[in-house]
Amino acid sequence: MSSVEIIRFAVRALLANRLRSLLTMLGIIIGIAAVILLTSLGNGAAQYIQGQISGLGANSITVFARSPGETAGSTAGSAARPLTSQDAAALGDPQGAPDVTYVAPVVQTTTTAAAGRNSENATVIGSTAAYFPGSNSVVEVGRAYDQADVDQAKPVAVIGRTVADDVFGVGSVPTGRTILLNGAPFQVIGILKYKGQGGGLSNPDSNVLAPITTVQSTFTGFGNLDQMLIGSQSTDTQAAAQSEVESILDRRHGITNPNDRDYQVISSAQIAQVLNSTLGALSALLAGIAAISLVVGGIGITNIMLVSVTERTREIGIRKALGATPGAILGQFLVEATILSALAGVIGVGIGIAGTLIPLPGGFRAVVVPAAVVAAVVVSIAIGVFFGGYPARRAARLRPIEALRRE
Amino acid sequence: MTTPAVGADPAVLDVRNLSKVYGEGDTAVHALREVDLLVRRGEYVAVIGQSGSGKSTLLNILGCLDAPTSGRYLLDGLDVANLDERQQSVLRNRQIGFVFQSFNLIPRTTAFANVELPMVYAGISRRHRRERTLAALDLVGLAGRADHRPNELSGGQQQRVAVARALVTGPALLLADEPTGNLDSQSTADVLSLFDGLHAAGRTIVLITHDSEVAERADRTVVVTDGRLRDQVGLRS
Ligand SMILES: Nc1ncnc2c1ncn2[C@@H]1O[C@H](COP(=O)(O)OP(=O)(O)OP(=O)(O)O)[C@@H](O)[C@H]1O
Numbered sequence: 001m002s003s004v005e006i007i008r009f010a011v012r013a014l015l016a017n018r019l020r021s022l023l024t025m026l027g028i029i030i031g032i033a034a035v036i037l038l039t040s041l042g043n044g045a046a047q048y049i050q051g052q053i054s055g056l057g058a059n060s061i062t063v064f065a066r067s068p069g070e071t072a073g074s075t076a077g078s079a080a081r082p083l084t085s086q087d088a089a090a091l092g093d094p095q096g097a098p099d100v101t102y103v104a105p106v107v108q109t110t111t112t113a114a115a116g117r118n119s120e121n122a123t124v125i126g127s128t129a130a131y132f133p134g135s136n137s138v139v140e141v142g143r144a145y146d147q148a149d150v151d152q153a154k155p156v157a158v159i160g161r162t163v164a165d166d167v168f169g170v171g172s173v174p175t176g177r178t179i180l181l182n183g184a185p186f187q188v189i190g191i192l193k194y195k196g197q198g199g200g201l202s203n204p205d206s207n208v209l210a211p212i213t214t215v216q217s218t219f220t221g222f223g224n225l226d227q228m229l230i231g232s233q234s235t236d237t238q239a240a241a242q243s244e245v246e247s248i249l250d251r252r253h254g255i256t257n258p259n260d261r262d263y264q265v266i267s268s269a270q271i272a273q274v275l276n277s278t279l280g281a282l283s284a285l286l287a288g289i290a291a292i293s294l295v296v297g298g299i300g301i302t303n304i305m306l307v308s309v310t311e312r313t314r315e316i317g318i319r320k321a322l323g324a325t326p327g328a329i330l331g332q333f334l335v336e337a338t339i340l341s342a343l344a345g346v347i348g349v350g351i352g353i354a355g356t357l358i359p360l361p362g363g364f365r366a367v368v369v370p371a372a373v374v375a376a377v378v379v380s381i382a383i384g385v386f387f388g389g390y391p392a393r394r395a396a397r398l399r400p401i402e403a404l405r406r407e
Numbered sequence: 408m409t410t411p412a413v414g415a416d417p418a419v420l421d422v423r424n425l426s427k428v429y430g431e432g433d434t435a436v437h438a439l440r441e442v443d444l445l446v447r448r449g450e451y452v453a454v455i456g457q458s459g460s461g462k463s464t465l466l467n468i469l470g471c472l473d474a475p476t477s478g479r480y481l482l483d484g485l486d487v488a489n490l491d492e493r494q495q496s497v498l499r500n501r502q503i504g505f506v507f508q509s510f511n512l513i514p515r516t517t518a519f520a521n522v523e524l525p526m527v528y529a530g531i532s533r534r535h536r537r538e539r540t541l542a543a544l545d546l547v548g549l550a551g552r553a554d555h556r557p558n559e560l561s562g563g564q565q566q567r568v569a570v571a572r573a574l575v576t577g578p579a580l581l582l583a584d585e586p587t588g589n590l591d592s593q594s595t596a597d598v599l600s601l602f603d604g605l606h607a608a609g610r611t612i613v614l615i616t617h618d619s620e621v622a623e624r625a626d627r628t629v630v631v632t633d634g635r636l637r638d639q640v641g642l643r644s
């Protein structure tokens with residue numbers, strides 16, 4: 001009997017039992033599609049988080065003001081001292097903090113940003129030129145403000161892409177034009193490169209960056225700082241820089257117990273660590289769910305294949321009585337299982353990949369993992385062929401009359 | 408098929424001291440008890456006997472569908488017990504046409520495909536299969552039912568499809584388990600005259616029947632009683 005005949009028999013049998021064929025395929029389709037979708041989601045989340053990590057700014061340390069008592073175990077009573085420009089100056093002293101490469105004091109406020117008839121809310125961040133590398137902000141068009149702008153408190157602004165789109169029109173290049181921040185005119189000198197959601201914890205594309213002196217004189221007054229962005233030479237010296245920062249601020253703020261600190265220091269390494277461990281847990285979770293769905297799909301296939309062969313034992317008996325060799329019987333069932341699994345595999349991959357194209361809320365998207373696609377298809381087909389082949393092999397060995405007597 | 412020595416009165420079927428026991432211990436059923444049977448080439452043998460006497464059991468063993476519990480069965484001089492699965496399949500395919508008591512058509516498969524099946528396993532080309540399948544269906548009067556599935560056919564029509572399937576390969580040995588059990592007198596006569604034709608062409612036929620008229624067409628009648636065989640004498644017309 002030729003292989004063409006075996007394939008013809010297999011196709012005919014599959015068509016003669018459409019519902020059963022469909023149910024078998026459904027198990028495989030769902031299994032494969034689930035694995036592809038879940039691994040793609042995990043991968044997408046991973047890329048999203050990695051984007052956030054890289055958006056943090058290389059080797060930066062952020063110092064926030066904080067009232068003591070926000071952590072457990074603090075000795076209540078000591079008055080909180082704000083972060084001041086003097087603190088920033090002390091940290092910038094290479095004598096006291098040799099591992100600190102720059103200190104960017106930050107004040108920020110929320111204003112309306114307007115031009116013409118358009119008006120939008122924006123976060124205005126006042127700092128020094130060091131803020132750009134410290135926050136990983138890249139100027140795409142125009143220029144960043146420099147030390148001279150800061151010294152002279154020039155009303156200049158570098159705006160995020162979203163601000164430019166909202167206030168001046170999508171895709172516009174408004175360098176040289178005037179933007180009104182709470183009514184105060186600023187000249188746009190640069191536009192930041194688009195970061196997407198992957199740039200830190202607030203949306204950096206809605207920021208307006210201006211010299212700290214200008215922001216203080218226009219909006220916040222020359223009082224306290226909201227934060228300080230502190231750089232170190234490399235990731236290796238970041239820990240040293242952090243402890244220098246802490247000891248200087250402890251001394252200046254009169255703090256003896258670290259629990260009483262009225263400020264908080266977070267390094268980019270620490271954030272990356274937290275995000276990475278979150279990512280690890282997320283990936284493990286999704287891989288687990290994917291494995292379970294593959295197993296469940298596999299059990300479904302096995303079930304239907306077993307039922308199918310048992311149900312067709314009589315047919316196997318007839319074929320044997322008419323002269324089918326064990327090899328011809330086994331061949332037909334294997335080809336049937338392979339056709340079903342392969343067809344279902346293709347459909348499953350199609351549905352899985354189509355599913356990853358559905359837009360997701362939260363700004364991240366599913367990214368297909370090719371290895372997972374291959375693994376899902378191979379495993380499903382292997383399950384289908386093995387569990388279709390195994391009972392068929394058993395049935396093919398039966399004496400014809402025994403097979404014929406099975407109900 | 409090897410031709411035996413001329414004039415040796417060759418036995419195609421040679422059954423010696425053969426027994427078949429179903430089950431074990433208290434529930435054991437002795438379906439055949441130490442039976443002997445010799446069928447010569449070209450002989451037409453009818454097997455009769457009461458229900459449950461062991462006729463189908465005997466025919467299944469003759470058709471290599473089942474194995475005896477003890478005793479020997481030589482088909483064309485060959486001890487079937489010595490053949491492996493594959494060789495037995497090929498033997499069934501090339502030498503034997505079998506009509507089952509319960510038809511045993513493949514469900515959800517057309518009459519055409521059912522009749523064609525043994526020729527597929529024999530490796531006959533598609534064009535020849537088609538011709539011969541249609542001819543066989545025509546022979547049993549079902550040319551117009553080629554595309555019908557078993558559940559779309561009457562009992563008698565299913566039986567005739569089963570007969571066509573057994574004849575289509577032109578087997579040297581035809582084993583038929585009540586092939587006319589579901590047929591009206593006209594269809595019975597048609598099928599029997601088919602068998603007569605095969606007999607005239609030199610085929611060996613063993614046929615089980617309850618119908619004495621059917622048995623009368625045979626050269627010889629064997630009676631099965633409670634698992635034992637004896638030749639029937641004195642009823643020859
Ligand atoms: N698979 C089996 N297991 C146990 N007993 C069986 C089996 N097949 C047949 N028998 C028994 O063997 C005996 C002979 O059965 P068999 O089918 O050969 O009868 P039969 O002569 O063909 O009867 P009928 O004319 O009704 O077809 C019966 O008593 C039957 O119950």
Ligand SMILES: [Mg+2]
Nearest residue numbers: 462463508584
């Ligand atoms: Mg019977």
